Amino acid sequence: MEGYRGFLGLLVSALLVGFLSVIFVLVWVLHFREGLGWDGGALEFNWHPVLAVTGFVFIQGIAIIVYRLPWTWKCSKLLMKSIHAGLNAVAAILAIISVVAVFDYHNVRNVPHMYSLHSWVGLTAVILYVQQLVLGFLIFLLPWAPLSLRAVVMPIHVYSGLLLFGTVIATVLMGVTEKLFFALKNPSYHSFPPEGVFTNTLGLLILVFGALIFWIVTRPQWKRPREPGTILLQPNGGTEGMEGAIAISSSHSPDSADAELSSEGAARKRTLGLDDAGQRSTM
């Protein structure tokens, strides 16, 4: 792997910043707020930021870069797809529970639902994330989707995944803003109370985590290499996604369960017969 040390440094940084975000959100609710519980009150509300940051930010971020870990390149693509889907499923479940916590809290207090921009964007993100998960499962994990369909959907899948990740981070930053303006009355947010400074720092950590994941996932040199014994189908006209090209079994009649998308990229049109040098150069 080219730039292995650089990759490792960035991965460790991402994990560190991600862990720190989770610790910060826990300290926020356990030390500065009322703690955690499932009572329909503030303790239940506090699960909302904890689960959003842990599941919807941290675990989603790891799910995005899981194909890029070089020590997994010897694992089958099916296993890696399952891990990718599994992590995203865990993230989705935590995100849904985090939404349930807020709805419960609102119900008990008779506060209307869905009035803020944070709630509009957040609920849309959860719904689209679940849709992305279901479509990804049907098209890429189950063995029945034809390769042509996978090739058409893959660039959209990659794009939607990154867009949703960014949107979730924006939603969390809105949520932090909303909560601090709500909660910090005496002393007020604008008098720089420790909770304000601490939670602003949490927001920065989440942003830095997103930036690290975005860098790691967009470096072509850190892409999972195509499987041995596969050839590249070269996109004609460059319809491949951000991440590269499509690889199928060299038999040209792949078992669709094993048909590998060599990376998160895809091609709408494919032409065969390019020499290997030409094919390699797309990697």
Next chain:
Amino acid sequence: MEGYRGFLGLLVSALLVGFLSVIFVLVWVLHFREGLGWDGGALEFNWHPVLAVTGFVFIQGIAIIVYRLPWTWKCSKLLMKSIHAGLNAVAAILAIISVVAVFDYHNVRNVPHMYSLHSWVGLTAVILYVQQLVLGFLIFLLPWAPLSLRAVVMPIHVYSGLLLFGTVIATVLMGVTEKLFFALKNPSYHSFPPEGVFTNTLGLLILVFGALIFWIVTRPQWKRPREPGTILLQPNGGTEGMEGAIAISSSHSPDSADAELSSEGAARKRTLGLDDAGQRSTM
């Protein structure tokens, strides 16, 4: 251009949604808020969202995709770089004025500066945006930077540009959230007053605009083609950025002012001597 109609449809949608965002922010401050002025009060504060949305979101978004307009592909790269830099400079100036408006407003009202997460992220974004502009000008627009330096910096430039664009959108959404919780007291934000619903819609429009720009700029088939008479220097090991490969004059001794980065991508290492088919396949 492959998928010209699709490109045109998305471009028109992006322009429409972008214009609509600008109109929405104007209606917000002129109809729902106090209007515009430069008096140190609310009228001056209102320049903050107007200039942030117009300059830092809309004009920055256009600046990002300006290389992708196919009718500009006959224009010299130097002209297009100047337009890209010019639009970003206008965006930076409007962003700076928008920050000045808030600082003025805070000074007159004796409100402390820089206490909110919105302000922390926003000011950081403005500073990094100006740094990106200055470095871009020095390295890509002025003729003196060696091609090797441009090749190293280009992927960072593209990544930083997209990251900053996303961060600015997140900052605007935080700002909208902050302002609505501040301003909507009677009737309260949670009673769904017209201003709340209207400004939430503005937030959604900005998010959709960002999503459209992100799609347009990450489709490899809509990349500006390399100049005629250039050959591709193929990245060895795939260090090219998200956007593709590097093209220099076929003389191999390009005038550095005209040395073209065929797209927003770059290569750290370059090897010569690939046949044309191999080179084309990176496009």
